Amino acid sequence: MTTVEDRRDAAATAPAHPLDMTTATEVDRVREALTGAGLLGETVRFAFFAPEEPAKDEVLAQPDGAPVERRFRAVLLDLASGRSWDTIVSATRGEVLSRRELDPPREGQPPIIDAEFEMIEDVLNADAGWVEALGKRGIEPASVRAVPLSAGVYDYPDEVGHRIVRAFGFRQDHAKDSPWAHPVDGLVAYVDLTDRRVTRIVDAAELPVPATSGNFDDPAVVGPERTTLKPIEITQPEGPSFTVEGNRVRWENWDLRIGFNEREGLTLHQISFDGRPIVYRASVAEMVVPYADPAPVRFWQNYFDCGEYMFARYADSLQLGCDCLGEIHYLDAVIADDFGRPKTITNAICMHEEDYGVLWKHSDMFTGVRETRRQRRMVFSFFTPIGNYDYGFYWYLYLDGTIQLEVKATGIVFTAAYPEGGNEYATEIAPGLGAPYHQHLFSARLDMTVDGVRNVVEEVQAERVPMGERNPYGNAFRQRRTRLTRESEAQRRADGSVVRAWHIVNPERTNALGQNVGYALLPEGKATLLADEASSIHARATFATNHLWVTRYDPAERYPAGDFVNQNPGGAGLPAWVQADRELDGEDLVVWHTFGTTHFPRPEDWPIMPVDYTGFTLKPVGFFDRNPALDVPPTRGAHCHSGGQDVHGPAKEGSGDGR
Structure with a gap:
């Protein structure tokens, strides 16, 4: 039972916004509520803990300064019996709001702790x-x-x-x-x-x-270190251009909130540009690493690092000069350990801005105008080791309205003995040492709000026009747009041969040219899940069989392979949800994007693997009336000189644009 003093303490530490970061006090209050309800015995442990975010419409309707109730989801595991419970707890009221026992054969098991x-x-x-x-x-x-x-x-x-x-x-x-x-x-x-x-x-x-x-x-293994690399110093003598207030970040025209939980790691919320919403919530909601070796000891190797291991529990405390370079702002993250005690990951999230080469440039032969502007991006990142691999997640915001996610995979490849006769499913990376072929497939959950909650998704690609009366010389090609109106239609694969992309469009908003405003999801278009359609991993990781899924927003639909992935028999998550075949045209939509790499290891990946990169881009398409970065000023200082010199004449000393 909560006392008057408890309520006063809660009010004194109450978050100002429903999407604020988790605090240690909140973790304590959840544990105390579960203990008071008799749910935490001597052998019971926390298998999962994360904020239970309010539904989108509740958050968007929340008046500034209104009281905020903070709820958390805690999954409990009894180590002695194997029984487990899914609970929702109000940290604000110190009460258990719901509890239910899991049915592992049907639902799957809680993650391994x-x-x-x-x-x-x-x-x-x-x-x-x-x-x-x-x-x-x-x-x-x-x-x-x-x-x-x-x-x-x-x-x-x-x-x-x-x-x-x-x-x-x-x-x-x-x-x-x-x-x-x-x-x-x-x-x-x-x-x-x-x-x-x-x-x-x-x-x-x-x-x-x-x-x-x-x-x-x-x-003795590495050999002498190089002595030829000269220092690179990145300084911002006037400080960074961004501001941080709690978990809210403002940079140039961007405004957003930062979150963190042990399953998804870094999350971005309410991303807007110049006051116009673009993405309500963005995260990497699942990843799977399926291995290719069918040997009797290896056929089962398939890991869901988010759902089975809660991989962000192990996030690194980032270090200046090693993980992050420049004028850095760090955020700590609070999670719960196995006993439900608060655990603070110091410097879990790194924020900084960095130069990114040329933003736009032109040297005009008629007017003599010669102008260059430099691109800059805001970086939000975290790094987590999970077993042999280390994964870095880098969200980028650019001056021209572009959003990008880059995942960096490094660490140590999973190893096996390499037999004398060879192995068609592995590479020999050192004498007698092999590394099996495998994939790293990620699912980004993008809860879109492009200039409002009601959006549509259109598949856009190039279309060749046959030679004929309207194309007598055979040079014509055009753009083909197909609206994805139902969930059954919105299960798609990328096709680089026709530059296929998906535009998330607001049918109720237009730009100055009368075009519907939108953002394009630009995929890398690499391989999806390669396992056979009849395989166990295909049933359990069906999300990874398509590059694109689109669903109607439902606050309970959070993880593309289901809530409980560990030993789940399959069919949960996206394949289950889309059976409803809900209408998508002009509705509140969630876009799910599968991306990743297929890794045929190299000797160069041993004994530690140089970073491999994968990701995707969200780019404005008609969202703005013109180039939104026209107002970026020219670079001032000793390193750049310009001034409209004749473009055919000799370049002035120091006028290079330093790509």
């Missing part, structure tokens, strides 16, 4: 089959680091309803040795997390443990 990862080596080393398998390979169990991984759903009736992981071993020769260099291949253990026992050992082959070193921080 730290307490479960930490016990795996003890469970394995207590199993006679595991110890025997290592012994016949001449390996001491104490030297093996276990890597427990999400199990997926396969034809194992004894796993239904049980929390299962599958574990590989990697030998570590000393405390500073990278185990990833020494996979104990041909061997995998299936582990029941609730019973804390090994249920099956698959010992398919005895392969030599690779002897190569993966110690990328060892001078």
Whole structure:
């Protein structure tokens, strides 16, 4: 029961906006409410914790200064029994608003938590089959680091309803040795997390443990460091051009709010330009990493890093000069640990602005005008390690109204032994060491509000015109536009051969030319999910089979593979929602975009992988009446000189535009 003092304390720390960042006080109040309701016993842990954001219409109708009720979703897991509960708690009132027990065979399991990862080596080393398998390979169990991984759903009736992981071993020769260099291949253990026992050992082959070193921080491996790189200093002597008030950021014509939760990581809210809304909420709502090796010990390797691991729990505390360069503003992020206690990730989010080359330029042969303006972008980023990989997420806002997401993948490729006869599903990256082929597929959830809540989506692409009476010389091509009016029509793939894009348009707003205002989603158009249509991973990651899905807004539809991805049998999320085949024309829409990379590892990816890039762009199309960056002033200072010199004459010293 909440007391008068509790309510006073809550009011004193109450957020000013329903989308404010989570505070430590709120985490404490959620835990206290769950304890008071008898839901937190000795063996019960938090498997998930995040703000339960109000519905869009509630937020948009919220008057400034009105009281804000803060609600949070907490998924609880009893380690002793395996039972779990999905709860909604009001931190404002200190009350549990709803609770229900999950049905794992039908819904899936809560994500795997730290307490479960930490016990795996003890469970394995207590199993006679595991110890025997290592012994016949001449390996001491104490030297093996276990890597427990999400199990997926396969034809194992004894796993239904049980929390299962599958574990590989990697030998570590000393405390500073990278185990990833020494996979104990041909061997995998299936582990029941609730019973804390090994249920099956698959010992398919005895392969030599690779002897190569993966110690990328060892001078003996790296060799002498370069001495030729000169310092680069990025300074803004007058300070940055952006302002931060709580989680609200204003930069040039942009205005938005920043959020963070353990499942999606960085989220952007209420993005507007010059007071005009564009995106209500943007996030990476899921990612899947399916592997290609069908070997008996590897066929199941498919990870949903958001839904199965809550990967943003492990976000790095970013460091100036290493992760971020320039005039930096950091935001901390507060999440909950396994016990429901607040955990602050210091410097979780990095904000800065950076030069991005030429914005626009022209040297005119008739007027003699010679003008250059430099592009600049606002950067919002966070980085998170999850197992062997490290992922960086960088949202960019540009002076010309462009929005872009870039994902950076680095870290260490997942390794396997590479047999003498070769492996058609892997690359040899070092002597005797292989890296299986795999994909990194992300789903961006883009809750669009292009100049208002009612939008439409049009597929726009080039169309060749056959030679004939209206095209006698065969040079003609035109633009073809197809409106996607129902969810069944709005499941599309990119096609770079006709520069296919998707325009999110407001049918109720026009620009000065009478055109409907809009933003274009420009895809990279790389491969979608390559697994067979009959496969388990296809059923569980159906979102990754199309580059585009469009759904009617529903505040409960948040994650494209469903709320509970771990050991979910499939069909949840997007494939379930679109069965309603809702009308899309002029409605409140959510655009889901699949993007990512297909990785055939290279020797150059070892022992640590240079960053690989993927992402997409949202670009204004008729949203403005003309170039919105005409008012960007020329660069002032000693590094740029201009002044309308004859474009055919010699360039003045120092007039380079420094791309």
